[in-house]
Amino acid sequence: MGSNPTFPKVTFERGPLRGDVRVAGDKSISHRALIVAAAARGTSRISALNRGADVLATLAAVGALGASVDDRGDAVLVSGGTLHDPRETIDARNSGTTTRLLLGLCAGHGLNARFDGDASLRRRPMERVARPLRELGAEIETTDGRLPATVRGIVAPAGGTYALEIASAQVKSAILLANLDARGTVRVTGDRFSRDHTERMLRRFGRTIRFDGTTVEMEPGRLAAQDVRVPGDLSGAAFFLAGAAMTPGSDIVVREVGVNGTRTGFVDALRAMGADVEMGGERDLDGEPVADVRARYRPLHGTTLDGELVVRSIDEITLLACVAAHATGTTFIRDAADLRGKESDRLATIAETLRACGVAVEERPDGLDVTGGGARAPERTLATHDDHRIAMAIAALAAPVGPHRIDDEACIAVSFPDFVPLWHAAQRSD
Ligand code: S3P
Numbered sequence: 511m512g513s514n515p516t517f518p519k520v521t522f523e524r525g526p527l528r529g530d531v532r533v534a535g536d537k538s539i540s541h542r543a544l545i546v547a548a549a550a551r552g553t554s555r556i557s558a559l560n561r562g563a564d565v566l567a568t569l570a571a572v573g574a575l576g577a578s579v580d581d582r583g584d585a586v587l588v589s590g591g592t593l594h595d596p597r598e599t600i601d602a603r604n605s606g607t608t609t610r611l612l613l614g615l616c617a618g619h620g621l622n623a624r625f626d627g628d629a630s631l632r633r634r635p636m637e638r639v640a641r642p643l644r645e646l647g648a649e650i651e652t653t654d655g656r657l658p659a660t661v662r663g664i665v666a667p668a669g670g671t672y673a674l675e676i677a678s679a680q681v682k683s684a685i686l687l688a689n690l691d692a693r694g695t696v697r698v699t700g701d702r703f704s705r706d707h708t709e710r711m712l713r714r715f716g717r718t719i720r721f722d723g724t725t726v727e728m729e730p731g732r733l734a735a736q737d738v739r740v741p742g743d744l745s746g747a748a749f750f751l752a753g754a755a756m757t758p759g760s761d762i763v764v765r766e767v768g769v770n771g772t773r774t775g776f777v778d779a780l781r782a783m784g785a786d787v788e789m790g791g792e793r794d795l796d797g798e799p800v801a802d803v804r805a806r807y808r809p810l811h812g813t814t815l816d817g818e819l820v821v822r823s824i825d826e827i828t829l830l831a832c833v834a835a836h837a838t839g840t841t842f843i844r845d846a847a848d849l850r851g852k853e854s855d856r857l858a859t860i861a862e863t864l865r866a867c868g869v870a871v872e873e874r875p876d877g878l879d880v881t882g883g884g885a886r887a888p889e890r891t892l893a894t895h896d897d898h899r900i901a902m903a904i905a906a907l908a909a910p911v912g913p914h915r916i917d918d919e920a921c922i923a924v925s926f927p928d929f930v931p932l933w934h935a936a937q938r939s940d
Pocket of ligand 1: 539679824
């Protein structure tokens, strides 16, 4: 794929990042807004929705499952509460969140559906979500643990306690969504740090959900339609903040970004590396904390990223490996084996990327050792492996020492369709 001349290519140049930006809406929150609105009676109005291909896959899927969807451009109106079996296979495209959350929704709403996706999604593990949904009583068939998968759902599950095998917001969310019509209290244990956007979205739609630091507890109840404005995506802002933190002359502010503590591991990690990152104007936006986040250049040093910090920055670990490449000393990344099951094997793909840029990297089963100081522009086009976050991490990697050319710009549209023009504008502004 990397050498296919028909893929659109882009070159990321060297240069500081400056100015004020607004990034795409939060992808995780956008999926949840659509799905919870589809389950709720009445019409919800969702604004600042992420318009990437993953969220559009969820938008199409909730329509296929019986929600009525009216896209007004500045907002999407979703009328829900009367779900039915889809007529055709649900195509989740590249989106793990679409697949896993909707498998959950179907499993507890008596829905029968078949799910499939692109080549990357077909490689990703689905048993992690199938197992707890079978516990609930649904029949789930996977293809050797992967897609295509079918679900035969049940109605009004009993409730009860579910112990998660891994810290995964997608699995936790699938269980909660499967139990929206449960007759009794539902408890989910075994995951203390993964993102809690589903819990917050359900609360906004009127459900009683508690979290005492170890157990999520959801009471039976109804959902009532709501208006939701989606915060900017910290995972999209992260490329601008990281690029600025490591490139002399940079000073950038990203406006109205989600700063939910289950997502800010990236900011904590940057600060642990000595970065100058400030949050201002913290406020609530429809149940999620947001702020304006500013990053300026300062020399950085290596650190250790492991445990809870990795869970709270799971989608930014590859980017942090790029920051480590421009810091002094060695950064040790551990407890990150789950990255091997993302859109690409992200430990392997970012190690390959960094090595092509002259960086010393040791790959471990659950992490990387990245020694900074040697990063330079690569001699060849870099492969994105069809992974949007690898493509955008390369933009940040290039800011201090580019140019870096990537083999495929198109994959960026999975989460952040306007990324390239916004990036180029931030490198031009004074
Ligand atoms: C997501 C959860 C994370 C993350 C993914 C989005 C979500 O996956 O990597 O990009 O929206 O719930 P896991 O829950 O599998 O760790």
